Amino acid sequence: MFDLRSQAPATTRTDLLSGLTVALALVPEAVAFAFVAGVPPIVGLHAAFIVGLVTSIFGGRPGMISGATGALAVVLVSLVSEHGIQYMYAAVLLMGALQVLAGVLRLGKFIRMVPHPVMLGFVNGLAIVIFLAQLGQFKVTGPDGSLEWMSGTPLLVMLGLVAATMATIHFLPKLTKAVPASLAAIVGVTLVTIGLDLDTPTVVDFLRTMTGDASASLAGGLPVFALPDVPFDLETLRIVLPYAVILASVGLIESLLTLTLVDEITETRGRGNKECVAQGAANLTCGVFGAMGGCAMIGQSMININSGGRGRLSGITASLVLLAFVLVASPLIEVVPLAALVGVMFMVVLGTFEWSSIRVLTKVPKSDAIVIVLVSSVTVATDLAVAVFVGVVVSALVFAWKHAKNVYVEARTDEEGARVYTLHGPLFFGSTKRFSELFDPRQDPDDVIIDFQYARVSDHSAIEAIDSLAERYLNVGKELHLRHLSPECRQLLRKAGGMVEVNVIEDPRYHVATDALA
Known part of the structure; x- marks a missing residue:
């Protein structure tokens, strides 16, 4: 009407x-x-x-x-x-x-x-x-x-x-x-x-x-x-x-x-x-x-x-x-x-x-x-900038909480006897704890491969989680290989050194932000 x-x-x-x-x-x-x-x-x-x-x-x-x-x-x-x-x-x-x-x-x-x-x-x-x-x-x-x-x-x-x-x-x-x-x-x-x-x-x-x-x-x-x-x-x-x-x-x-x-x-x-x-x-x-x-x-x-x-x-x-x-x-x-x-x-x-x-x-x-x-109420009670800031932060936290539960792996053994974990879902600060719980270095064979083809490494917390996992495998005398890491992720890896194997040819390229539409 x-x-x-x-x-x-x-x-x-x-x-x-x-x-x-x-x-x-x-x-x-x-x-x-x-x-x-x-x-x-x-x-x-x-x-x-x-x-x-x-x-x-x-x-x-x-x-x-x-x-x-x-x-x-x-x-x-x-x-x-x-x-x-x-x-x-x-x-x-x-x-x-x-x-x-x-x-x-x-x-x-x-x-x-x-x-x-x-x-x-x-x-x-x-x-x-x-x-x-x-x-x-x-x-x-x-x-x-x-x-x-x-x-x-x-x-x-x-x-x-x-x-x-x-x-x-x-x-x-x-x-x-x-x-x-x-x-x-x-x-x-x-x-x-x-x-x-x-x-x-x-x-x-x-x-x-x-x-x-x-x-x-x-x-x-x-x-x-x-x-x-x-x-x-x-x-x-x-x-x-x-x-x-x-x-x-x-x-x-x-x-x-x-x-x-x-x-x-x-x-x-x-x-x-x-x-x-x-x-x-x-x-x-x-x-x-x-x-x-x-x-x-x-x-x-x-x-x-x-x-x-x-x-x-x-x-x-x-x-x-x-x-x-x-x-x-x-x-x-x-x-x-x-x-x-x-x-x-x-x-x-x-x-x-x-x-x-x-x-x-x-x-x-x-x-x-x-x-x-919430945004409607804060707009009335304070001002627009505060309301939008609060709304974006709350939405981001809700998004992070929901996606933190969406990380899982599919495990298989390849023809050479290596254990291959195909990781699915976003790896970021909210999902790192869940990510670390998906692996058991003591029970895995000597060679372990994590395939990131269907995963997205998003931030520094994710890099730290990968490095920590690599050190856990190194401490028990086993090798961890990472495949299909994005160039952005590889540039941030500092601690993994020689125990990380990256397939450069098949690595995807991720572009998060662009000015083309601005």
Whole structure:
């Protein structure tokens, strides 16, 4: 019912209209994240413009929207509070350099190591985070100046406008697809609010609530070039480097996972390494133009894709329209009711959350179900980078545990009387104990051959296990021969020396990682 995925082809018209829709949704997000980071709203708006524009032009995933994000804001807030905004600019500058380096080193391919259950948990967790973030729009300033929940008529009006927005987005495409449903809903609800003179919070009300300034406005100027006003010395590097590493990691993880999600929805393929470089270039630009930096935004990316935006023009349009709002058209965007934007984001939540994952929880292995729930929970409780790290580690440990039990041998005696063990399964740190228990040097004949044709020697623990086994045979005066070892394994063997016989001709060649697909 709530499948918002669109397979519409990219056109100039749809890109322009979807970009306009995204620009409307970017404004309150940029203001909110600037407030979270403890910097002026214009710093967040400039970041949304710069990051969105640079990544749209040079990024590896056309149609994906980037801007100021909460994931980075929560990291920046402590740096800003302790050292000031200039050190934030320095950290963003270094963050960009690290991201460019990651792209140059072609590290983007490693996002493919993220298991599918982790991806499901990531998507579900972000959907929940987006939903919870919208609940803040249902708060107003109370008589004592503190924020309190809406009640009575204001709450009913807000809920009615949110429902009207969601209904428009859901039902309008069934009638016509001439205009993106999200854009039509925002414009329609805004006109209704103005026409009926409804008392409901608008974008400018949100801005003034966040800043505590009754005269605050979205109006501003162009970003101005200026290097961070900090000493360029080792002390500054000591302060900003830890933040820069975390920011770069969080930004790339969120961007590359969003890229993967957009790939699946559009049935196309982005370029992860190119996106890393573009994200880095965007943050380098932010660092010297007084902006807070950013990364890919899953909510706005979903709005763009669902509105038909597929090409680079959609992201470029969103960034330029956002800048136009700041420079000359702030009165137009300031009257948009928050209810319209909340309704759009609620529909994004419904379309982003993988509802099928609830149904399959009882059908997939328990370990996968646990990973899905775990990653979703950690995403909500902490942040995306921690959640993905936890999910990958847990998945890797489960994988290691399962495969550690899959090592076995087939034994036979050849025509020369030697005992031949054909090893099956992966030999790695988790299976070395099982491997050593498969052999009995005291009971075996003088010549023993272990055939690795159907086995994979994976790590240094496996090499040590082979060396230890060779020494056990040597200690009882018997010879151990190893066949069909991979070149990688033979290069690591140090202790076996002359008691190892390797059939070089028949050795297979293993290639674990490749840059061909990155």
